[in-house]
Amino acid sequence: MSTSEANATPREYPWRMPANWWTRSRHYFWYIVREFTAVPLALWLLWLLVEIKRAGDGPARYSPHGSAPFVIFSVVVLLFSLYHSFTFLSLAGSILHFKLLDRPVSASVIVMSQFAAWAVASGVIGFFLVWLGR
C-alpha cells in the first residue's frame, strides 16, 4: 500500500435505506408496529396522569372521561398494548437463560411463566380497580 493511500481519508458508506423499507415485507411492517406501540401507550398513560390530576379539582368539577371518542381511543390503545405484551413476553424465552437444580429451564417454560404472571397480575389489578370503585 502506498503512503498516499494509507493517509487518504477513509471512504464513508452512509446509510441509504429508503424511508419506506418497512412497507416491503410483512415482517418489517410488524417490527415497526411493535416499535410504534410505545406512542399510543405513552398517550394513554399521560391521560391517566391527567385523570389523577383532575381529582384535585374537587367533587363538583370532577367528571371522568367517558365519551365515545375516548372509548374508541382506548380500544385502539388496547390493541397496541396487547401486541406489545405478546411480543415482549414472547421474547423472554430468548433473553432469559437460567438453571433450576442444575438443569437449564427451557424457553417455552420461561415464556409460559411470563404469560402466567401477566394473567395473574391482570386478575389482581382488575379486581382492585373494580372493588375499590364500589
Add this chain to the structure above:
Amino acid sequence: MIESSHLPAGGEGGRRPGGDARVPKTAFNHLVFWFLFAQGGIIAAILIPVHVLIQGILGPLNIVTVVDRHYDTWVSALGNPIVKLYLLVLIAAPFFHFAHRIRYLIVDLGFKAGKSMPAQVVFYGGAVVVTLITIWVLLTTVPIGS
C-alpha cells in the same frame, strides 16, 4: 479521521486504526438504559392492558364499576401511599422503555439524528421529566391519608 461510530460497537476485542489493542471497557450507560428499557417493557406488558380495558373501556361503558368513575372512590384510593407508589411505577417506568423504542423507531425510519446525544437527552430526559411530574402530581393532588 474515523469517527468512533464507524468502529465496531462494544469497545472490546477490536483494534484502533493504528494497530494498538483497545482497552476493554464496561458500557455502564448501556447497562443502565438497557435495564430501564427492560423493566419498563415488562411493566408495560404486564400492567397496562388491564388498566386500558377496565378504565378506558369497561368503566366508561358502565359495564363495571371502576375506581376512577366516582370522585369519592378515586380520591380515597389516591390517598393511599401504596396506590401512589404503584401508580408511579405504572406511569413512570414504561416511559424509559418508550423513550428507547421511539428513539430507535426514528432511527429505523431513516433519521440518524435519533442516535445523537441531543436526541438521547431529549428522549431519556423526557422520561425523567415525566417521572418528576408524576411524583409531583401524586404528592400534591391528593395528599397521603386525606
